[in-house]
Amino acid sequence: xxxxxxIDPITRIEGHLRIECEVDNGRVTNxxxxxxxxxxxxxxxxxxxxxxxxxYTQRICGVCTTVHAITSVRAVENxxxxxxxxxxxxxxxxxxxxxxxxxxxxxxxxxxxLDWVDIVSALKGDPKATAALxxxxxxxxxxxxxxxxxxxxxxxxxxxxxxxxxxxxxxWGHPAMKLSPEVNLLAATHYFQALEYxxxxxxxxxxxxxxxxxxxxxxxxxxxxxxxPDSQSTLTIEQLFHIKTLxxxxxxxxxxxxxxxxxxxxxxxxxxxxxxxxxxxxxSVPDLPVDPEGKAFLLPGGFIEKGDLATFKPITSFTDNxxxxxxxxxxxxxxxxxxxxxxxxxxxxxxxYTKFKDDGKYSWVKSPTFNGEVAQVGPLANVLAMFAAGxxxxxxxxxxMLTRVGKLAGTTIPVSALHSTIGRHAARAVRCAVLHDTLxxxxxxxxxxxxxxxxQTFNAPVFPKGEIRGVGxxxxxxxxxxxxxxxxxxxxxxxQCVVPSTWNAGPRNDADALGPYESSLIGTPVADxxxxxxxxxxxxxxxxxxACAIHMMDPEKNELIRVKAI
Amino acid sequence: xxxxxxxEQRIVVLGVGNLLMxxxxxGVRAVTELSRRYEMPPQVAVIDGGTMGIELLPWLDxxxxxxxxxxxxxxxxxxxxxxxAIDSPPSFFRNRSSPHQIGLADVxxxxxxxxxxxxxxxxxxxxxxxMDSGLELSGPVAAGMERLITMLxxxxxxxxxxxxxxxxxxx
Numbered sequence: 001x002x003x004x005x006x007i008d009p010i011t012r013i014e015g016h017l018r019i020e021c022e023v024d025n026g027r028v029t030n031x032x033x034x035x036x037x038x039x040x041x042x043x044x045x046x047x048x049x050x051x052x053x054x055x056y057t058q059r060i061c062g063v064c065t066t067v068h069a070i071t072s073v074r075a076v077e078n079x080x081x082x083x084x085x086x087x088x089x090x091x092x093x094x095x096x097x098x099x100x101x102x103x104x105x106x107x108x109x110x111x112x113x114l115d116w117v118d119i120v121s122a123l124k125g126d127p128k129a130t131a132a133l134x135x136x137x138x139x140x141x142x143x144x145x146x147x148x149x150x151x152x153x154x155x156x157x158x159x160x161x162x163x164x165x166x167x168x169x170x171x172w173g174h175p176a177m178k179l180s181p182e183v184n185l186l187a188a189t190h191y192f193q194a195l196e197y198x199x200x201x202x203x204x205x206x207x208x209x210x211x212x213x214x215x216x217x218x219x220x221x222x223x224x225x226x227x228x229p230d231s232q233s234t235l236t237i238e239q240l241f242h243i244k245t246l247x248x249x250x251x252x253x254x255x256x257x258x259x260x261x262x263x264x265x266x267x268x269x270x271x272x273x274x275x276x277x278x279x280x281x282x283x284s285v286p287d288l289p290v291d292p293e294g295k296a297f298l299l300p301g302g303f304i305e306k307g308d309l310a311t312f313k314p315i316t317s318f319t320d321n322x323x324x325x326x327x328x329x330x331x332x333x334x335x336x337x338x339x340x341x342x343x344x345x346x347x348x349x350x351x352x353y354t355k356f357k358d359d360g361k362y363s364w365v366k367s368p369t370f371n372g373e374v375a376q377v378g379p380l381a382n383v384l385a386m387f388a389a390g391x392x393x394x395x396x397x398x399x400x401m402l403t404r405v406g407k408l409a410g411t412t413i414p415v416s417a418l419h420s421t422i423g424r425h426a427a428r429a430v431r432c433a434v435l436h437d438t439l440x441x442x443x444x445x446x447x448x449x450x451x452x453x454x455x456q457t458f459n460a461p462v463f464p465k466g467e468i469r470g471v472g473x474x475x476x477x478x479x480x481x482x483x484x485x486x487x488x489x490x491x492x493x494x495x496q497c498v499v500p501s502t503w504n505a506g507p508r509n510d511a512d513a514l515g516p517y518e519s520s521l522i523g524t525p526v527a528d529x530x531x532x533x534x535x536x537x538x539x540x541x542x543x544x545x546x547a548c549a550i551h552m553m554d555p556e557k558n559e560l561i562r563v564k565a566i
Numbered sequence: 567x568x569x570x571x572x573x574e575q576r577i578v579v580l581g582v583g584n585l586l587m588x589x590x591x592x593g594v595r596a597v598t599e600l601s602r603r604y605e606m607p608p609q610v611a612v613i614d615g616g617t618m619g620i621e622l623l624p625w626l627d628x629x630x631x632x633x634x635x636x637x638x639x640x641x642x643x644x645x646x647x648x649x650x651a652i653d654s655p656p657s658f659f660r661n662r663s664s665p666h667q668i669g670l671a672d673v674x675x676x677x678x679x680x681x682x683x684x685x686x687x688x689x690x691x692x693x694x695x696x697m698d699s700g701l702e703l704s705g706p707v708a709a710g711m712e713r714l715i716t717m718l719x720x721x722x723x724x725x726x727x728x729x730x731x732x733x734x735x736x737x
Contacts, residue, residue, distance in 0.1 A: 040699025044586055056701075059585045062617030106620055110676075158679060195680060199624045206624070213618050213625060 002029065003529050007536070017505060017544055021521055021535060028524045028535065032358065033505050033517040035365035042349040045495040050076045050487050051220045051461060053495065057483065058214055060497065066099045066205065067476040068483075068497070069218050074294075075483040076220045076461070078318055079470025083292035085456040088222035090446035091208055091235075093288045093298070094243070095215065096474070097435045097442065098204035101250060103477035103543075104379070104432035105201075105258060108425060109194035112540040115533065116265050117179060117187040120172040123156050125185025134186050137264060140256040142193060143186070151189045171533040179268055187265075190257050197253040204246050204439075207239055222458035227450055240447060247439045254429075254436050262429040263401055266422045267408035276421030276538040278520025280307030281373045282381035283503070285315050285323065285482075287475040288438055290445065294318030298438050300389035301382060301475055303370060307419055312388035324471055327482065327498060329366040333507035336366070341510045344484035344496040345469050365502050367509035376516040377479025377503040378542060380418060380427035386434070387415070397433045401426050421520070424541040463490035476500055478543050504542050517542065575609050577727055578629045578684070579718065580622070582615045582636045582670060589644075589694030589707045593636040596692075596714045603715075604729035610722060619672045626677060631725055632684035634670070635718065637707075638691030645710030647717055650689045690717055 002024040022030040041060050045053055054072035058065040070092060077084060084092075127149035134143030159167070171177070179187070208225065209215030217224045226234040266273070281304065288298035295317045302314035303326075315323045330341035337350040356362045369375070386394035398415070405426070406413040418427055466489065473482040479500035486494040506515040514522070517539060524534050581597030584590045594614050601612045615622050626632065632655075640648050655674040677683045692714050695704035703711070719729055 041586060043699065044701060056586065059616060062584075062619055065616065065618065102621075110620065154679070192680070195623075195676060198620070202621060202624065212614065213621055214614060214616055 005526070005529050005532050005535065007532060017539075019517070019521075019535060019539060021526075021532070023526050023529050026525055026527070028521045028526060031514070031518040031521040032362055033365070033507060033515055034356065034363040035501070035505055041497060042495050045492050048492050050079075050463070050485060050490070050492050053483075053485070053492060054218055054220075057497065060499075063103075064476060064478070064481075064499075065214050066095060066209070067474055067481055069215055070096060071472045071474040071476075071481050071483045071497075072485075073218050073220045074318065074472025074474065075470045075485045076472070076487070077470070078472055079468045079485055079487055080220075080461050080463070082221055082459055082461055084289075084294075085222050085292060085454075085459060086290070086449055087227060087446060087454060088457045089289050089292070090442045090449065091217075091223050091225055091457070093290075093442040094439060094446070095205050095208050096288065097438045098201050098208075098247075100435045100477050101254070101432055101439070102198050102202045102205070104428050104435070105194050105198045105250075105254070107477070107543045108258060108262065108428065109191050110198075111543070112425070112537075113187060113191060113261075113265075114167065114170050115537045115540055116177075116269060117191075118172050118174075118177040118184050119155065119167045119170060119188060120159065121177065121179070121181050122184035122188040123152065123159060123181075125152060125181035127152055127185070130182040130185045130189070133182050134189075138256045138260045140252070140260070143189075148185060148189050151192055152185055154192075155188060171531050174531055174533050175527045176533050176537075179265075183264065183268065187261060190261055193253070193257065197250045200246050201250045204243050207243055208235075219458055220461045222456075225457055227455040227457060240443070244440075244443055247436070247443060251436055254433050259397070259401060259429050259433060260404070262425050263404040264408060266405045266413075266426055269422055270405070270409045270411075270413075272422040272537070273413070273417040273420045275524050275534070276424070276520045276541060277419045278518075278522075279374050279376045279514075279516040280419055281305055281370070281375040282307075282384050283370050283375040283377050283480055284382035284385045285473045285475050285480050286317075288442065289318070298441060299382075299434065299475065300386050300391055301480075302385050302389070303375070304381070304384055304388060305373070307416070309384060309388040309415070312385060314385075314389060318473070323473065323482075326371045327368060328372075329368045329496075329498060329502075330510040331366055332510045332512075333361055334363050334366045335361050339510075341369070344471075344482070344498055345486055345494065347494070347496050349496070363505075363507040365506050367506040367515060368498055368503050369509055374506075374509055374513050374515060374519075375503060377500050378424065378428075379431040379477070379479070380424045381479060382475055383427040383430050383434075384415075384418065391434075393434045393437050394430065397430045398427075401430055421538045421541045424543075428543070463487065465489055467493065479503060501544055505544060517544075574628075575630050575726070576628050577610045577631045577633065577722065577725055578626060579610065579612045579633045579635065579722070580615045580625075581613070582617070582634060584617050585701065586699065588696045588698055588700045588702065589637050589692075589704050590697040591637075591701075592692050592694065592703060592707055592711070592714070593634075595703065596635050596711060596718065599711070600715055600718055600729075603732060604719070605732055606729065607727050610727050610729075619670070620676065622670075622673050623676060623682075626673070626682065626684060629684040630686070632687045633718070633721060634687065634689045635714070636689065636691050637694040637697070638689065640691065640693055642693050643706065644693050644695035644704060645706035645713075646693045647710060647713045648689075648691045648693070649717060649721070650691070652687045652689055655683065655687045688721065690714065690721065 057072040058069035131145035284301035286297035286301040305311040581593040583593040
């Protein structure tokens with residue numbers, strides 16, 4: 001008998017993600033991904049000054065403020081063909097990479113690790129054995145018995161007080177939880193340590209972004225950070241050295257903890273290299289530009305067809321038509337008026353809500369395609385592209401990851417194992433290490449440039465009469481983000497955001513091909529339809545925005561999962 | 567950012583909400599207006615938290631009193647203001663319905679686990695009328711903003727942090 005599982009986060013105002021699955025004989029046989037949030041940013045921006053668009057776009061989402069700000073100024077600069085001074089590129093690159101490192105660490109430890117790590121089991125872990133295990137895996141200096149014992153005692157007090165907090169709603173004791181109490185305790189210890197390091201690296205964003213949680217320092221044409229090595233009120237040498245200290249502080253955590261933990265989880269759950277594959281067309285974009293025009297980048301990106309790295313075709317510049325002409329969005333299954341498949345510059349956004357219909361419209365998310373194909377985006381897409389492009393650090397860290405997993409699992413792990421749920425986590429850790437390397441590179445480039453006496457950070461934009469069009473793209477922590485702007489006489493005429501979660505969470509497209517979330521769920525084993533942990537594992541591996549909501553819900557007060565037999 | 571210093575009073579006024587969703591942004595608008603009108607004493611930090619979650623953690627470092635300013639559902643009519651002293655902050659916000667309050671629950675739960683929970687958490691709220699796409703506040707909420715700002719000023723004065731109005735002289 002088949003059953004239907006509905007996982008619908010609480011969010012009554014901005015609904016967010018709802019997943020419906022059909023399960024037959026313990027496996028998912030069909031799936032629907034439905035974005036429940038209607039995003040009105042496109043209407044809000046019409047008629048406004050393009051120089052201010054980024055201030056509004058950074059409010060689209062509480063998780064991705066910085067990335068929407070950066071992408072917006074890039075879109076307007078692209079429309080104006082406005083070069084960006086090297087100092088501004090380096091400062092933006094530091095913000096982008098620091099935010100990315102922060103985001104990847106938080107995603108693994110605080111938003112998704114609890115899908116694999118059983119906190120209640122961790123309480124039974126022996127601190128001495130856990131320390132020995134940790135020391136056998138890594139030279140990390142904080143795998144000591146005393147630190148681990150301290151964390152276990154703290155957790156025990158916490159659980160005994162009945163206030164599970166962020167640990168409420170976890171599927172503790174679920175049959176798909178496979179780690180030993182010691183591995184669970186080691187991971188729990190790193191969960192707490194990760195809290196410290198994510199804060200440190202996020203301070204880089206705060207220092208450069210003007211000391212508020214929302215960055216304030218952007219401008220169409222550059223950044224608003226005046227550089228003067230001698231003045232206290234501007235970006236000083238002292239601040240720059242503080243930034244370097246923060247960058248260095250998080251390096252050991254990434255290499256000796258995050259990379260190691262992901263490898264260990266991958267080895268213990270190696271069966272999950274066989275689940276969650278889904279769509280294997282991968283799209284990513286180059287990022288961290290080092291020249292004013294955006295033709296040279298620290299990190300490559302491009303398109304890979306059907307999982308075959310030999311098909312990799314790079315995207316080479318901010319003006320590359322391979323990207324600009326390749327993107328379309330369709331609304332056959334989305335709650336908008338009509339049924340079309342259009343280029344973002346030609347889109348309209350007219351909401352038309354109807355009921356959830358399996359074979360009709362069922363989502364607020366549109367269905368993007370790249371040259372007509374559904375594509376997966378995110379760190380996995382980016383790491384595969386960088387690997388295919390021969391990017392040195394990516395090859396080094398990916399090889400290190402696969403070798404370590406192989407050693408722990410007692411087998412050889414090929415690159416093709418990355419096309420999976422666990423592979424998305426592995427790729428994200430590799431990308432985090434790669435991004436961290438760029439922080440040092442960008443920092444040095446900025447310091448050297450200032451040392452040469454170049455203090456320029458801004459080129460003033462001038463808007464022509466008539467219509468111009470631009471696209472800004474960015475390889476954000478969750479994948480390709482693009483903003484598309486049409487400007488007429490200096491005012492915004494049309495604005496579209498094609499966001500990473502649109503690529504991955506989109507519904508069936510105009511050819512009824514399943515979106516990446518949907519496709520990745522087909523075949524997933526589900527031990528207990530009332531506790532669909534396995535479905536959450538795969539969805540979380542994409543790092544959906546507000547995935548944290550799933551962990552945060554209180555099962556006694558909110559109906560999380562409705563299971564109905566059909 | 568408020569630096570941690572033991573024993574000292576550190577007050578964080580945190581406006582939360584989405585500026586793009588009409589009255590949902592009332593909390594952010596209130597704290598923005600507060601900083602525009604008043605000089606803050608050194609022990610007070612005003613933060614526009616938007617709809618952020620975990621990224622707000624460092625901003626609560628060393629905080630002894632957290633004043634959260636937000637749109638909130640409650641008894642009464644749109645534009646009415648409410649003050650709630652919150653005993654158990656993480657669970658209080660976990661059951662709220664808007665996404666940014668899930669983020670807040672996250673932040674406060676993590677703060678609780680790392681022994682960094684502010685000593686006192688107070689919610690100052692305004693009842694919204696409409697929370698759909700748009701930058702404007704509804705009439706009743708726009709009219710209620712003065713009450714909300716006055717409540718904030720009084721709250722801070724009650725904590726021994728009276729605000730001084732900025733004098734703007736146009737020359």
